[in-house]
Amino acid sequence: ELKVEQNPLFLSMQEGKNYTIYCNYSTTSDRLYWYRQDPGKSLESLFVLLSNGAVKQEGRLMASLDTKARLSTLHITAAVHDLSATYFCAVYRYGGSQGNLIFGKGTKLSVKP
Amino acid sequence: NAGVTQTPKFQVLKTGQSMTLQCAQDMNHEYMSWYRQDPGMGLRLIHYSVGAGITDQGEVPNGYNVSRSTTEDFPLRLLSAAPSQTSVYFCASSYSEGAGDTEAFFGQGTRLTVV
Numbered sequence: 707e708l709k710v711e712q713n714p715l716f717l718s719m720q721e722g723k724n725y726t727i728y729c730n731y732s733t734t735s736d737r738l739y740w741y742r743q744d745p746g747k748s749l750e751s752l753f754v755l756l757s758n759g760a761v762k763q764e765g766r767l768m769a770s771l772d773t774k775a776r777l778s779t780l781h782i783t784a785a786v787h788d789l790s791a792t793y794f795c796a797v798y799r800y801g802g803s804q805g806n807l808i809f810g811k812g813t814k815l816s817v818k819p
Numbered sequence: 820n821a822g823v824t825q826t827p828k829f830q831v832l833k834t835g836q837s838m839t840l841q842c843a844q845d846m847n848h849e850y851m852s853w854y855r856q857d858p859g860m861g862l863r864l865i866h867y868s869v870g871a872g873i874t875d876q877g878e879v880p881n882g883y884n885v886s887r888s889t890t891e892d893f894p895l896r897l898l899s900a901a902p903s904q905t906s907v908y909f910c911a912s913s914y915s916e917g918a919g920d921t922e923a924f925f926g927q928g929t930r931l932t933v934v
Contacts, residue, residue: 715827715859719876734892737921739922739923741925747927747928748925748926748927748928749862749925750923750925751923751924754922794861794862796923798921802897806850806852806867806913806921807852807864807923809854809861811859811860811861812861817931
């Protein structure tokens with residue numbers, strides 16, 4: 707059974723600081739997605755990582771995937787208040803006998819001035 | 820391009836009532852799914868469909884029914900609402916594995932309260 711663990715679950719940062727959110731998963735997969743959710747809103751796709759070593763960057767966020775370690779990271783550089791949100795990773799499960807996307811519990815990020 | 824459309828956005832039900840949450844997508848996606856989101860629990864899969872006429876259970880299917888008569892629509896039915904079904908419900912769609920691109924797109928959500 708594929709399990710996805712994110713840590714930390716809560717993160718309070720000061721503006722201008724750097725930090726990394728980790729997403730570990732338990733069985734083989736080479737597709738991983740990061741989503742952002744603002745309070746009361748839907749999930750917005752941030753990054754699609756489709757192979758080992760994939761790295762994507764958008765603004766102050768950079769995501770990477772290491773399929774051998776079963777680990778993805780979301781790195782935040784010089785955080786700003788606008789990045790405050792909940793971030794979810796989701797791992798793709800091939801075969802889909804119990805659905806094809808397994809989500810972590812999310813990391814609630816709060817960026818303070 | 821509307822993407823994934825869910826209705827209603829908000830709903831209050833009394834215990835024992837039934838209702839249908841609607842989900843429609845216009846991207847010709849084969850794969851559609853329903854999740855519920857509860858505080859501290861992430862998103863949990865209720866039911867999913869890999870194409871018209873094909874549905875299957877996810878992690879938390881009890882108390883919910885689905886059908887998929889067309890590629891575009893995937894309604895979720897609550898048979899007899901219970902307070903434990905108070906949650907935010909999201910519908911999502913994507914291409915299936917064979918298409919290569921499996922990124923999921925989400926509707927705006929339905930906030931359901933059962934009293």
